[in-house]
Amino acid sequence: MNPHRNRPRRGSGLAQLAPALLAAPLLWACAVGPDFAPPAPPLAQRYGAAPGEAASAVAAGVAQQFVTGPLPARWWSGYGSTQLDGWVAEGLEHNRDLQALRAALTAAQEQLRARIGATELPSVQAQLQASRQRAVGLPGFGPATNVYQLYAGVVGVSYDLDMFGAVRRANEAASADVQAQAEEWTAARQMLAANIVVTAIESAALGQQVQTQERIVQLAQQRADLAERRYTLGAAPHRDALDARRAARDAAAGLPALQLRWGRTRNALALLLGRLPQDAPPDLDFEQLRLPAEVPLALPSALVQVRPDIRAAEAALHAATARLGLATANLFPQITLTGSYGSESFRRASFLHSPTTVWGVGGALLQPLFEGGALRAGRRAADADLDAAVQRYQQTVLKAFGNVGDALLALQTDARVLADNLDAEGAAEQLYREAARRHEQGAESLPAVLASEQQWLLARQTRIAGVQARLVDTAGLFQALGAPDS
Numbered sequence: 001m002n003p004h005r006n007r008p009r010r011g012s013g014l015a016q017l018a019p020a021l022l023a024a025p026l027l028w029a030c031a032v033g034p035d036f037a038p039p040a041p042p043l044a045q046r047y048g049a050a051p052g053e054a055a056s057a058v059a060a061g062v063a064q065q066f067v068t069g070p071l072p073a074r075w076w077s078g079y080g081s082t083q084l085d086g087w088v089a090e091g092l093e094h095n096r097d098l099q100a101l102r103a104a105l106t107a108a109q110e111q112l113r114a115r116i117g118a119t120e121l122p123s124v125q126a127q128l129q130a131s132r133q134r135a136v137g138l139p140g141f142g143p144a145t146n147v148y149q150l151y152a153g154v155v156g157v158s159y160d161l162d163m164f165g166a167v168r169r170a171n172e173a174a175s176a177d178v179q180a181q182a183e184e185w186t187a188a189r190q191m192l193a194a195n196i197v198v199t200a201i202e203s204a205a206l207g208q209q210v211q212t213q214e215r216i217v218q219l220a221q222q223r224a225d226l227a228e229r230r231y232t233l234g235a236a237p238h239r240d241a242l243d244a245r246r247a248a249r250d251a252a253a254g255l256p257a258l259q260l261r262w263g264r265t266r267n268a269l270a271l272l273l274g275r276l277p278q279d280a281p282p283d284l285d286f287e288q289l290r291l292p293a294e295v296p297l298a299l300p301s302a303l304v305q306v307r308p309d310i311r312a313a314e315a316a317l318h319a320a321t322a323r324l325g326l327a328t329a330n331l332f333p334q335i336t337l338t339g340s341y342g343s344e345s346f347r348r349a350s351f352l353h354s355p356t357t358v359w360g361v362g363g364a365l366l367q368p369l370f371e372g373g374a375l376r377a378g379r380r381a382a383d384a385d386l387d388a389a390v391q392r393y394q395q396t397v398l399k400a401f402g403n404v405g406d407a408l409l410a411l412q413t414d415a416r417v418l419a420d421n422l423d424a425e426g427a428a429e430q431l432y433r434e435a436a437r438r439h440e441q442g443a444e445s446l447p448a449v450l451a452s453e454q455q456w457l458l459a460r461q462t463r464i465a466g467v468q469a470r471l472v473d474t475a476g477l478f479q480a481l482g483a484p485d486s
Contacts, residue, residue: 031165032332033325036172036318042397044300047405062291064411064474069296071306071483076197078292079471081284084200087273091196092485094274098192101185108178115174119167122159127342128152154342154358161337166329169322176319183312186485190308192272194479198472199269204286205468206262212457212464213255219454220248226447286464292474298481303400307482313389313396320382320389327382330375333367400480407477414473418466421459428452428459 072078076088092098129152134145160167227244230236270280304310338361345356368375435452438444 030163031168031325031329033165033169033328034321035325036176036321038314039304039317039393041301041304042401044401047300047401047408062293064291064415065294066297066408067294068299071296071298071478071481073484073486075292075478075483076193076475078290079197080290081288083281083284084197087200087269087281088193088196088485091192091273092189095192095272096274098185098188101188105178105181105185108181112171112174112178116171119160119171120162122157124155124157126153126155130348148346149348150344150346151348152342152344154340154344156338156340158336158338161335163335164329164332166326166332166334169326169329173319173322173326176315176322180312180315180319183308183315187308187312189485190479190482193485194475196269196272197475199265199272200284201286201289201468201471201475203262203265203269204284204289205464206258206265207283208286208464209461210255210258210262212461213251213258216454216457216461217248217251217255219450219457220244220251223447223450223454224248226450286467289471291470295474295477300401303404303482304397307400310393310396310400310482313393317386317389317393320386324379324382324386327375327379330378331368333365336364336366338362338364400482403480404477407473407480410473411470411477414466414470418463418470421463421466425456425459425463428456432456 074085074088077085130149132147132149134147136145162168224241224244224247227236227241231238231241266280266283267277270277273281275281298306304314339359341357341359343356344358432449432452432455435444435449439446439449
């Protein structure tokens with residue numbers, strides 16, 4: 001990755017003017033300044049520091065396999081929810097922010113077409129004029145004033161030879177700017193798709209956690225009521241009743257925060273889809289969501305070709321290169337050719353007759369001689385801008401590799417944590433089932449059964465969070481890889 005390989009030699013400018021003018025026929029249709037070439041891809045073998053980064057632990061019977069291959073379109077279909085597929089399609093179609101970006105991109109593309117047409121092709125204009133005038137006559141000859149009519153029709157042509165490429169470099173930079181804007185729009189589409197998937201998963205998980213927490217609150221309240229009854233009967237100290245009441249209040253205090261997060265997440269999902277919050281869709285069936293078992297990984301050397309933010313940074317680098325060429329071309333002469341052909345007559349009847357034909361041909365050369373150092377300073381500034389664009393491009397590539405590496409590490413960690421969560425939930429559920437069976441046989445107290453069920457539900461809460469993390473981080477990996485949205 002060496003964008004400097006095509007950098008121009010510093011110091012070209014007015015010193016090149018004399019030989020350039022002598023070789024003008026050879027420079028026709030040439031452009032001064034550096035020509036852009038895409039930077040070489042990085043020589044990376046993997047995305048992170050760990051050699052085994054592309055292996056994931058088994059959890060819930062699913063081990064994600066990371067295989068080399070093309071990234072799938074509509075990657076969210078791997079979650080196995082047609083409802084989720086419909087939401088992503090709806091968001092890509094109706095999200096207002098995305099629509100605004102699309103309109104802005106269309107405007108930029110049309111402005112670029114207008115700019116190229118106005119600057120790279122000859123300008124042809126037609127003018128028709130009819131006027132009646134009164135002019136002062138010559139002293140001593142004829143009347144004191146003359147009244148006459150003038151009819152004129154002229155077609156004029158103007159063309160900038162652009163011998164040193166100033167116009168073409170400016171248009172090249174503008175075209176690269178539009179390309180960068182198009183890549184940013186693609187990145188926005190990919191981010192929107194990932195945000196819809198993540199928000200839908202989070203909302204479904206929070207809905208499950210709210211239901212579980214509501215049951216935990218009920219169990220805590222039952223335990224508090226039993227402890228209060230036992231204290232009233234003298235079968236338990238007051239301390240036990242107070243402790244049970246405190247535990248019930250703690251459990252109840254955690255419910256509003258979960259409900260608030262759930263409501264806000266549902267509102268956020270509605271906005272992503274282009275809906276009013278009151279029209280937020282019902283949650284997905286969290287337990288029916290599938291984890292994509294196979295995730296294609298783009299080769300590290302190919303990541304620069306699929307990530308839209310990297311392509312946008314490359315387009316910005318292209319624009320900076322072209323602007324350096326423009327600043328260089330501004331040091332050289334500008335040559336413009338003009339021509340006109342038409343007819344002028346004092347009589348309408350003879351307006352189109354050959355004796356009234358007028359024409360003109362001309363050329364102009366403009367060479368800056370003294371601009372107070374502005375042109376040279378402008379070129380130095382363009383050179384520095386190119387250096388900055390190089391650094392921004394390289395940093396974008398580094399961040400992209402970091403994103404993928406972080407996502408892979410997160411999925412490995414998620415799988416190991418979820419495996420432990422599943423074991424803990426299974427053990428807690430088994431303890432509850434055994435306590436309930438002993439209670440039916442009269443060998444276990446009801447408060448102990450309620451406490452055992454609470455522990456099981458708390459383990460379930462933790463398992464839901466673990467599944468959510470694995471599903472969400474998978475979406476993050478697809479986004480980090482630059483997976484297409486269609």
